[in-house]
Every structure is written in C-alpha cells, then in structure tokens.
Amino acid sequence: MTGSADLAGCEWLQYDYSPALMSRGQPGSFTMWRYRKLLPIPDDPVRYPVPVGGTPLLPAPALRQELGAPQLWIKDETRNPSASNKDRATALVIEDGLRRGVDTITTASTGNAAVATAYGAAAAGIRAVLFVSTDCRPDKLALMTQAGAQVFQVRDGYAAAVELSRAAARTFGWLDRNTGANPFTIEAKKTVAFEVWEQLERRVPDVMIVPVGDGPTLVALDKGFAELVGCGLATHQPRLIGVQAERCQPLVRAWLGTPAGPAELNPAATIADGIAVVRPAIGDAVLDVVSRGGGEMVAVTEDALLNAVATLACRAGVGAEPAGAAALAGLKTAFERGLADPLETVVLLVTGREVKAGGATDRLGRVAVVEGLDEVERALADPIPSS
Amino acid sequence: MTGSADLAGCEWLQYDYSPALMSRGQPGSFTMWRYRKLLPIPDDPVRYPVPVGGTPLLPAPALRQELGAPQLWIKDETRNPSASNKDRATALVIEDGLRRGVDTITTASTGNAAVATAYGAAAAGIRAVLFVSTDCRPDKLALMTQAGAQVFQVRDGYAAAVELSRAAARTFGWLDRNTGANPFTIEAKKTVAFEVWEQLERRVPDVMIVPVGDGPTLVALDKGFAELVGCGLATHQPRLIGVQAERCQPLVRAWLGTPAGPAELNPAATIADGIAVVRPAIGDAVLDVVSRGGGEMVAVTEDALLNAVATLACRAGVGAEPAGAAALAGLKTAFERGLADPLETVVLLVTGREVKAGGATDRLGRVAVVEGLDEVERALADPIPSS
Incomplete structure (x- = not known):
C-alpha cells in the first residue's frame, strides 16, 4: 500500500500497480x-458442476488453549456446498450417473443426505426423489422442496423409507444413493482421510473422532487411511472413536455387549437427529473397523451435545448442528476416560451445520405421504401431488 | 478400481495400490x-486461522439453459465460513487487529456482517461487540450470541447503531469494522474481482450484477477491476449493475433522479433484509462508480426476489437468502430492459445464505438494549447483562 485517496467520500487505498502484484x-x-485415481470414475473431465470437498483443517487456537490440546484440529465439513459431508457422496453418485445418462437419483435420509441430494441434483440438472420419515423436520423438508426435489414421507419411519427408496431405484432404474447400498458413498467419503493426511503434511493423526449414525462416515475414513497404508504412503492408521447420542446409541451398546434399553434407542428424543438411527445400515462394519484399529465407541448426553455446539461456535468460530458437533462432545469423554491424550494429534470431524431455506418456506407443494411403490408411481405421474 | 470385497456386509471397492495413485x-x-500484494498487510504469515474467499465461480448449466444465457456464471459467496461475503471484510480487519494486538472488534449491521464478525472474532480468539437495530431478527441474534458476541440492540435503528458502534470504537480503541468507516472492508471485498478474473482465465466479464445495501460490495468490485487495469492485466472494467429491493431503493431513486416515496424506503417491508438500508453508508461512491463504468441501478419486486431464491436453489443448487439472490432477480430485469445481452459473459454475485444456530436458540443472555455509550460501558462491566 502506498497511499490513500477520496472517492465520493469513501477512503480508497492505493498501491504501486504492476503485473507483479x-x-x-x-x-x-x-x-x-484431486483423489480421482482412488475413485471409481475414469480420468476424463469431471461433469459435476460444483466443487465439493477440499474443506479446511482448522487449528482452532482458542479451543486448543481451553482444552490444553495443542495438536487438536477441526476438519470442517460444514464448508461443503449444502454444509455437510453428505455432499461428497452425492457428488460421486451423480458424477457416475451423469456419465451413464441416468436422470434421477433417490435416497432415504434422516435429513442432511436428502438435502445434499436435492441441491446436488439441482446443480447437475437431474431429478431427486427423496424418502423421509413423516417426522422429518419441516425446515429440512423446505430445503428439499425449494431445490425442486420430489419428497415422499413414509409413515413407518426411516427404515421403511430406505426400503421404499431402494425398491424404487431397482424398479425405475434410478441412481441409488442410499447409505450402505451404494459403495460409491464410501468411496466419496474416504477422501476426507486423504485430505486430513495431506493437510497434516502427509502424516496421519493419532486419533480421529467421528459422529456415527448409519456408519459410512466412519467406515469410509477407515478405508481412506487403510488405502494410504496400501499405497505405501502411511505406516499405520489413526484410532477411530465413534460418537453416538446417549438417547440413540445402538452401536455403543453393541460395542459394550450390553443390551440397549428403549431410552437408548429413541431417535426422537435427541437433538442429534443427523445421527439418530436405530438400525444403522452398516453397523457391523463400524464395529469391525473400530475394533481392528484400536478405537472406541462412546455415547454423549444431550447437555454435552448442546455444549459442544456452543463451544465450537464461540471458541472456534465453527457453526455446527448438534450431530455435527458430536465429535467435540466425544472428545471430552475420550479425555476423561483416557481414550485419547491431550498431547496427541487429534482431529474432530465436524460433519454439518444447518442452513435455512431462503424466503417463504411454507410452499411444500411437492411433498406426499406414501406407503408403497404404487403410490410413488401415481404421485410421480401427477406433476404436483397434493401434500 | 480393480475389484470389490465384502467387509462385514459392506461392499468395499479395491484398487492396485501404489504411491502413484x-x-x-x-x-x-x-x-x-492469494492477493496479499494488493492488500494492506505485510507479506509475513497470515494470523487469521480460517480460510476465507476462494469461492467457486459456478457454470450453472441448468440455469444457463433456462435463461438462454450460455456465458452466465454464479460467484457463490455463500461458501465463505459464515456463508456470506461479509467474511472477507471481517477477516482482513481482524488480521490487521491481530498484528496490532487489538482484542475487540465492533460493527453495526443489519445482520450478516454482525454474524460474520461474531464467528470471525471467535475463530481468532478476540471479543466481538455488535450493534444492531431492535428489529434485527431473533435467529440472527441467536447466531451472534452463540458465537459468544456481546450484542447491543439500539432502539433508534440501524443508523443509530452505526453511530454508537463507531463512537465505541473511538472511545475504547476497538477495531472499527463498520462499512464505509474502515477502508479495509473495501480492500477485502475487492478480492472477489480478482478471483472472478482469474476464474475466467484472466478475463473480465462483460457485466457483473450485485446486490446493493450500504454499497461496499459494489464499490469494492469496481476497485478490484480498476486495480487489474492499473496493474496492466486488463484493458477495461465490466459494467456493474446494482440491485436493490423495490421497497427499499434509495440508490435506484437517486440514480434515476426521482424522489423516493415512503413505500420505497421501507426496510421492514422487504424480505431482502440484508440490503434494506435507508441511508447507504457510501451511496455517493456507488452512484459514482456505476456511472463511470456504464452500469445501471435496478429495483426488483418481492415476488422477483422470492422467485430468484427458488430458481437459484432448483436450477443451480445454490441456497441463498433473498438479499443474496437479488442479483438473479436483477438479471431478469436487465435482460428485459436490454441492459445486458444473454450472449454476454455475465457474473451474478450471490452474496449470502442463511445458516441456523444449532441446538437451543433461546438463551440470548448477552443481548442488551442500549441508547448511549454510558450504557454500553456499564453493560460491558457486567459480565452477563440482563436482556
């Protein structure tokens, strides 16, 4: 900077202008x-029109100081296009579909995956047909319909929504983005491991802490780190600590080998709706990889989740939804129980934040409640089914 | 990809692993x-701990097709840390403050700038003291307080909030991030012009369409493009088209030279709250640069704003708040009035989307209503003032 001038009352800084600046x-x-040689797509130009991934690994100085953890990092997946790590899976499934000329994608979801699919399909110019439980939150429904998706609400809950979405994919030849059904979702999410490794200057962390609902986020991290070992680029994998909400903790209970009571399998009772899954799609794989890697599964209270949200916001400047902040809640438990040491290199995976549908959000013209595939077919034949 | 295996019931794709992958x-x-040689900070390491800018320039194929505009681009500023272009100004002001050892930043805001300042201050480990009108939306207040900011509501509206924030900055030696007060806000926001130019392979667009509230976003774009010319890297600047909401259009009326009626200066009446400013801080500079560059000022209706939000979501997969989507509404007006040609290279600046405070949002313990500086001082002496 070399000086300043006045422009209509506005101070205007000046420089010694030259191309070298x-x-x-x-x-x-x-x-x-960037990791496409380890992704199941050919090496020609990518069709998907929105950049996904490459999210920051944040040092979070104030949080490090508060926790006495000088090697703590936040992998901030809220910087993806629809503000969650679900965008990675959506992008790879749609990229594959664009190459094969498939014009519709479907998924069931507790919320975020459906929102990511709605926005991703809109960006790519294909149709999204989404299946959610009738208790899916209205603000998440509004995001899906504003992005032009057809949404079906299923009375029998999330598991029934998954079955219906998968049946529709088989019957109508749609892209099936359902967690656990399409291995591309794991392939996409494993890129988080590659990024963390590169961002740590080609080192793996000691511990990575991860919210767990259906399981693919954690299982994909394990695969990513295993592939770095397989490529001869790392000698070991980090310990993975999976986090569930105390009020919906099927995998923590299975890990401990003790039966879960009804209060521990109550998805409606936790604010961490994004990881509140009673029957995780790939729960066995979660338990398998956590066990093999010397990791652990922990449950956290509602208060711990709320505190984690507030602490991420005011100590790291990271906005997260409760499920997205679960890793920080899990970190505190891990420190208390000696599962991680504050001097280790620990990465918290912050999986998502909540965004709002802009403007009026009460025009849910494309939502229909269905029970079977025949109703789905009828509703799709009618361009604007009644809600 | 060379095959697949089964892992605890989960399909697992495999590759011929080697470092070359x-x-x-x-x-x-x-x-x-990246543009620090054209920023007013020395060339040593950046202190600000969160990456800002480098937002995507999206081709939006479905939107191009719908509008018959094959060279249309969206500069998606919603990908910044707090989901708006305000993060750029916040980052540069705080970066300067960190170098000078200032531990408090203040701004007045209609909402987004305060949210960006709250999150940016939290990330950097400094205090944010924010001044907003008493009619600032509760959900935006919740975001500010969740990030640990001290918020003061000012009964006499936004202009009074600006005065109080600036007086507090002078009196207490805080960083003054107020629009129009600190030339660093313009410096930061001009980097959008540099990015667009680089993303278009070192070409300037023909037209850039920009929402206008206080004015710095548009004025900064003009400065950025002018500096590219000054550096000998471009031969001309794009025409800038500024967009305001019909219900709060002081600069459009000033541009046309016709007096604005009360219905055209009613910030509470428009959904585009982010650009609803009755007395723009640097309005003269806006009119000056638009005029010199052969640009135009246009006003858009509430319906056009709502439609723009929906069209961005379902044709481009971009979530925006109404003020953030105003450029698309303005584009339609520009096409209708022949201010831009569909075959030109046109860039829409989508300035922001709305995010939500995660978890409980009703604990606004750090909000106080004030009228003067003495009340500010008293409230700050009390760690948790009553709301």
Missing part, C-alpha cells in the same frame, strides 16, 4: 476430485 | 490471501 499461475483447486 | 504436491490453497 498479482498472484501467478492458476488458483489451486482443492476438491475431492 | 495419490495426488502430488501440496493441495492448492485458494483464499483471499
């Missing part, structure tokens, strides 16, 4: 496609 | 600091 070379593009 | 070199870091 501008950056050289192309701006870096740090996205999940 | 992994990307080479450091992942690119595309942030606003």
Whole structure:
C-alpha cells in the first residue's frame, strides 16, 4: 500500500500497480476430485458442476488453549456446498450417473443426505426423489422442496423409507444413493482421510473422532487411511472413536455387549437427529473397523451435545448442528476416560451445520405421504401431488 | 478400481495400490490471501486461522439453459465460513487487529456482517461487540450470541447503531469494522474481482450484477477491476449493475433522479433484509462508480426476489437468502430492459445464505438494549447483562 485517496467520500487505498502484484499461475483447486485415481470414475473431465470437498483443517487456537490440546484440529465439513459431508457422496453418485445418462437419483435420509441430494441434483440438472420419515423436520423438508426435489414421507419411519427408496431405484432404474447400498458413498467419503493426511503434511493423526449414525462416515475414513497404508504412503492408521447420542446409541451398546434399553434407542428424543438411527445400515462394519484399529465407541448426553455446539461456535468460530458437533462432545469423554491424550494429534470431524431455506418456506407443494411403490408411481405421474 | 470385497456386509471397492495413485504436491490453497500484494498487510504469515474467499465461480448449466444465457456464471459467496461475503471484510480487519494486538472488534449491521464478525472474532480468539437495530431478527441474534458476541440492540435503528458502534470504537480503541468507516472492508471485498478474473482465465466479464445495501460490495468490485487495469492485466472494467429491493431503493431513486416515496424506503417491508438500508453508508461512491463504468441501478419486486431464491436453489443448487439472490432477480430485469445481452459473459454475485444456530436458540443472555455509550460501558462491566 502506498497511499490513500477520496472517492465520493469513501477512503480508497492505493498501491504501486504492476503485473507483479498479482498472484501467478492458476488458483489451486482443492476438491475431492484431486483423489480421482482412488475413485471409481475414469480420468476424463469431471461433469459435476460444483466443487465439493477440499474443506479446511482448522487449528482452532482458542479451543486448543481451553482444552490444553495443542495438536487438536477441526476438519470442517460444514464448508461443503449444502454444509455437510453428505455432499461428497452425492457428488460421486451423480458424477457416475451423469456419465451413464441416468436422470434421477433417490435416497432415504434422516435429513442432511436428502438435502445434499436435492441441491446436488439441482446443480447437475437431474431429478431427486427423496424418502423421509413423516417426522422429518419441516425446515429440512423446505430445503428439499425449494431445490425442486420430489419428497415422499413414509409413515413407518426411516427404515421403511430406505426400503421404499431402494425398491424404487431397482424398479425405475434410478441412481441409488442410499447409505450402505451404494459403495460409491464410501468411496466419496474416504477422501476426507486423504485430505486430513495431506493437510497434516502427509502424516496421519493419532486419533480421529467421528459422529456415527448409519456408519459410512466412519467406515469410509477407515478405508481412506487403510488405502494410504496400501499405497505405501502411511505406516499405520489413526484410532477411530465413534460418537453416538446417549438417547440413540445402538452401536455403543453393541460395542459394550450390553443390551440397549428403549431410552437408548429413541431417535426422537435427541437433538442429534443427523445421527439418530436405530438400525444403522452398516453397523457391523463400524464395529469391525473400530475394533481392528484400536478405537472406541462412546455415547454423549444431550447437555454435552448442546455444549459442544456452543463451544465450537464461540471458541472456534465453527457453526455446527448438534450431530455435527458430536465429535467435540466425544472428545471430552475420550479425555476423561483416557481414550485419547491431550498431547496427541487429534482431529474432530465436524460433519454439518444447518442452513435455512431462503424466503417463504411454507410452499411444500411437492411433498406426499406414501406407503408403497404404487403410490410413488401415481404421485410421480401427477406433476404436483397434493401434500 | 480393480475389484470389490465384502467387509462385514459392506461392499468395499479395491484398487492396485501404489504411491502413484495419490495426488502430488501440496493441495492448492485458494483464499483471499492469494492477493496479499494488493492488500494492506505485510507479506509475513497470515494470523487469521480460517480460510476465507476462494469461492467457486459456478457454470450453472441448468440455469444457463433456462435463461438462454450460455456465458452466465454464479460467484457463490455463500461458501465463505459464515456463508456470506461479509467474511472477507471481517477477516482482513481482524488480521490487521491481530498484528496490532487489538482484542475487540465492533460493527453495526443489519445482520450478516454482525454474524460474520461474531464467528470471525471467535475463530481468532478476540471479543466481538455488535450493534444492531431492535428489529434485527431473533435467529440472527441467536447466531451472534452463540458465537459468544456481546450484542447491543439500539432502539433508534440501524443508523443509530452505526453511530454508537463507531463512537465505541473511538472511545475504547476497538477495531472499527463498520462499512464505509474502515477502508479495509473495501480492500477485502475487492478480492472477489480478482478471483472472478482469474476464474475466467484472466478475463473480465462483460457485466457483473450485485446486490446493493450500504454499497461496499459494489464499490469494492469496481476497485478490484480498476486495480487489474492499473496493474496492466486488463484493458477495461465490466459494467456493474446494482440491485436493490423495490421497497427499499434509495440508490435506484437517486440514480434515476426521482424522489423516493415512503413505500420505497421501507426496510421492514422487504424480505431482502440484508440490503434494506435507508441511508447507504457510501451511496455517493456507488452512484459514482456505476456511472463511470456504464452500469445501471435496478429495483426488483418481492415476488422477483422470492422467485430468484427458488430458481437459484432448483436450477443451480445454490441456497441463498433473498438479499443474496437479488442479483438473479436483477438479471431478469436487465435482460428485459436490454441492459445486458444473454450472449454476454455475465457474473451474478450471490452474496449470502442463511445458516441456523444449532441446538437451543433461546438463551440470548448477552443481548442488551442500549441508547448511549454510558450504557454500553456499564453493560460491558457486567459480565452477563440482563436482556
């Protein structure tokens, strides 16, 4: 800077202008496609039109100080296009579909995966048909319909929604983005492990703490780190600590080998709706990889989840929804129980934040309640089914 | 990909693992600091701990097709940390403060700038003291307080909030992030012009369409493009089209030279709260740069704003708040009035989306209503003032 001038009352800083002041070379593009040699797509140009992944690994100085954990990092997946890590899976499934000419994608979801699918399909110019439980939150429904998705609410809950979505995919030839059904969702989410490794200057952390609902986020991390070992680029994997809400903790109970009571399998009772899954799609795989890697499964209270949200916001400047903040709640438990040491390199995976549908959100014209595939077919034949 | 295996019931794709499968070199870091030779900070390491800027320029294929505009682009500023372009100004003001050892930042705001300041201050470990009108929306207040900010509501509205924030900055030696007060806000926001130019392969667009409230976003774009010309890297600047809501359009009326009626200066009446400013801080500068660049000012209806939000979501997969989507509403007006040609290279600046405070949002313990500086001082002496 060399001086300042006045422009219509506005102070205007000045420099010694020359081409040398501008950056050289192309701006870096740090996205999940950087790892395409380890993704199941050919090496030609990517069709998916929105950058996904390449999210920051934040040092969070104030949080480090508060916790006395100088090597703590936050992998901030809220910086993805629909503000959650679900965007990675959506992008890879749609990329594959664009190459094969499939024009519809379907998934069942507790919320975020459906929102990510709605926005991803809109960006790519294909149709999204989403199946959610009738107790899916209205603000998440509004996001889906605003992005032009057809949403079906299923009275029998999330598990029934998954079955119906998968049956529709088989019957109508749609892309099946359901967690546990399509291995591409794991492939996409494993890129988080590659990014963390690169962002730590090609080292793996000691511990990574991860919210667990259906399981793919954690299982995919394990696969990513295993592939780094397989490539000869790392010698070991981090310990993975999976976190569930105390009020919906099927995998923590299975891990401990003690039966879960009804109060521990109550998805409606926790604010962590994004990980509140009674029958996790790939729960066995979660238990398997956590066990093999010397990790652990922990449950956290509602208060701990709320505190984690507030602490991430005011100590790290990271906005997260309760499920997205679960890793921080789990970290405190891990420190208390000696599962992690404050001097270790620990990465918290913050999986998502909540966004709002802009403007009026009460025009849910494309939501229908269904029970079977025949109703789905009838509703799709009618361009605007009644809600 | 070379095969697949089964892991505890989960399909597991496999590759011929070798180091050659992994990307080479450091992942690119595309942030606003890339342009630091044109920013008023020294060339040593950046202190601000969160990446800002480097937002995508999206081709939006479905939107291009719908509008018959094959060279239309969306500069998606919703991908910043607090989901708006305000994060750029916050980052540069705080970066400067960290270098000078200032531990408090203040701003007045209609909402987004205060939210960005709250999150940015939390990330950097400094205090935010924010001044808003008493009619600031509760959900935006919740975001500010969740990030640990001290918020003062000012009964006499936004203009009075600006005066009080600036007086507090002078009196207490705080960083003054107020729009129009600190030239660093313009410096930060001009990096959008540099990014667009680089993302268009070192070309300037023909037209750039921009929501206008106080004015810095548009004025900063003009400065950025002017500096590219000044550096000898571009031969001309794009035409800038500023967009305001019909119900709060002081600068459109001033541009047309016709007096604004009360219905055209009613910020509470428009859903575009982010640009609803009755007395724009640097309005003269806006009119000056738009005029010099052959641009235009246009007003858009509430329906056009709502439609723009929905169209961005379902045709481009971009979530925006009404003020953030105003550029698309303005584009339609510009096409209708022949201010832009569909075959030109047109960039829409989507300035922000709304995020939600996670978890409980009713604990607004740090909000106080004030009228003067003495009340501010008393409230700050009391760690948790009553609301």
